[in-house]
Amino acid sequence: MSRYPVGIDFGTTNSMIAIFKEKGVIEVISSDSGKRFLPSVIYFKNSKEAVTGDNARSMQMLESENTISNVKRYMGSDKKFSIYGQEYTSAELATLFFKKLKGLHKDYTGDETAEAVITVPAYFDHLQREAVRASAQAAGFEVSALLNEPTAAAIYYNNIGKKENELCLVFDLGGGTLDISLIELNKDCLKVIATGGSTRIGGVDFDVAVADYLNDEFRKLHGIDLKTDPIAYQQLLFQAEKAKMELSSLNETNLVIPYITITPKGPLHFKMELNKQLFGKITEPIIQGIREITEELLRENNIKPEDISRVLPVGGASRICNVRAFVESLFGSSVSKDLNPEEAVVCGAATNAAMRKGLLGDRTFFDVTSHNMGLEDDNGMFEIIMRKNEPYPVSFTQRFTTASEDINDITVHVLQDTANSSLNVSDSPENDPEFFVSLAKFNFSVENVTEEKLIDICFDIDDSGIVTVIAKDVNSGREADFTLKATVDSDKIADIKIY
Template identity: 30%
Template structure:
């Protein structure tokens, strides 16, 4: 039997799942017997180690350990290890390769087809980078799905939900998403989404690291953050402390950096004080998404928690105050995203599966939205560049939209399209995703109409086409997305990483 699997490629932890013979989503344990795998990579002398061991040696081998790479996706960042430079896509591919190997070991079969999750607020370049990472790892990426949407798939697959408006609050290791959806039976219809791709558990850990630094200096007169080993020691203890304070009113912290020792207590009240601003930022995002959806807190029937950081009591307190009811804690926040991805994988996989018709009919369906407005730089009547939006934020995907623009010069043979993300009128206040080019235009007068079409697919990835309306000539645009690998480079990386031994 062959399987398609779902993968939650997380900032701090990753997980994978499949649909078992009973038609239920099930987490695939890694080769160490763990249900989730730290997204940490250790470059040993001849091998690459991914997971708990890599995380455990971060203090002693900090210069050879890579963490939080998800925050670098879609950027030009490079890391030099073992004699070569690695891109974020390649580091992520090593994590995916580990997950693939563990799934093959557990299921006793080759794995190729997968669905990979991303934060709902990931833009086009980060989605492309994630898909590329999967391809470098030797995977056939059937779909990229938003993490909150995947969580909702698992939520409604195991219970009857009758026409409810649900808000998914997803506070993960490195990203934060808010998604509002209508759930009726097994149907998930996303209506609005928002968030911050640089807000998550890591930022909460950073608050504790700063507190620990001050306490350590007070006790020893020495700054522990001047060394990589010191930083890793504080970061490891910060995560441990965060977990303890999620269930205890206080905890002891013992730090040892270069033979210097500091011992002190941290209370839950003290912890809540230093992370209050972060939780407030998530509340402001909730209010913004509710406003965009033209809803109030009273319109929300349930709040579903996703991501390990939602275990922090202050998060529950804020949501209870805001919505007047406690959030749902009926799913495992660390595992639900991978399980939902597995459900989607089972519906679009091409391989035969052994499953009863009753189980198949019970699988939910999903409709998602575009997380950002997408447009191009155009000249207004005063020849001032402005953002011309073609696809509006929260449009249902897949979607297609067109706008007509005029050429600037007589006999213009080429049009450069600067693709923008954002709602601001000024292009400088938007994010430039990349550039596309319409070439080989026939001779014409200035102002000749060219229709530009954006197609946004199920993966949240953009393609561009154009029609020169005077002749009906169709022109395909070659998109150059900034900060992502070319297909040629990705194929080269896939060949090079085949020889890398991942444990």
């Protein structure tokens, strides 16, 4: 068992690991480069060696085909990454990254084992959560819990401030996801009321929007599409990210890329000035999506902006100039400025790990589900069994009957709705498949009896948000337990050395 409670923020852009030490001191473990975060980038030197962090990021421009970033965005999906003739899932690549974090922990503490609380976006569906848990476990971490990122930030804020009777809104915009949670804060208790968000809105979307604009402007001048050149386009992405960060404090910035491409007439250079006004115009569609999700969450819960006591901006992308302007225009002086957006989540995870070890036993919290969960019925409609914003751990059961007396074998199709965004509302998986996530399909047999055939379907969610589905033949009492757990093929990556 590790000496210190461990918290991990596995991020789209950067990841962090922290430990909870004596007297409540939280120490964020630095990376090899001395920074308090590790860029979530993996570069494969060859089929047996991979590099993470700043060293990997520096290779992204020259060998983009061997460099993977934004892995978190693909967790729980079927996407494969082909590198040196081998295909990897996002979970397998994440396992390599977690191995690096585990190495940093061992080097700092000397502990071989590490029991960790790992944060996930509140709007992650079950498949995405499971992929994170399985990756960390395959890397050697003992995963004591998965914790929603906004909840982690609120736990840390409540721990350092000991707030009483505050209605708090956590606005968490990271590199790849948006989470917005309404949370009641009291001195020793934290209760999540509701959450909304999107797994398709994040800081990287601002980078892409700006890079695409820069590419369009260059094409208008020179008739050359830089997207056809991976190295040139990667340089645009780097410049877009640089501009995004600089415009959080400056009114304008200069973007310069010497020798961005070579033509028969000679080399071409890229130079452009970008100011806050133009940046805001380019990225306005992203801000509009954020605005709609925020306002819908408030409207659903009959809460006005002035009802919010405190707004906690969390995640590095919350510093973006027009994001900050939007939040401040909506919530005014309630926006907190005394919390480090980048470190609040990992510090909250470490605090929660200490709570789970009994070091802060006088404090409790209650989180909620972010999606409706249920089954697809015989008519192809979504039958909700467990509604979103239910506090968990929790269990719900609903009774069904077969459509015909002749049916003995049924298919249980487990679904979550509002996939990708809390704005995606539908009752029909057939008409709006993109609004649903298929968690699993199970076949279940019921006994051939003369009375009505009854099946109980139970959804059980543990304190990490992990789902178990239990099907029960009411007449016979026979049960089938379908725990929706993911695994990682660790044998495939066992021989890869990670630096």
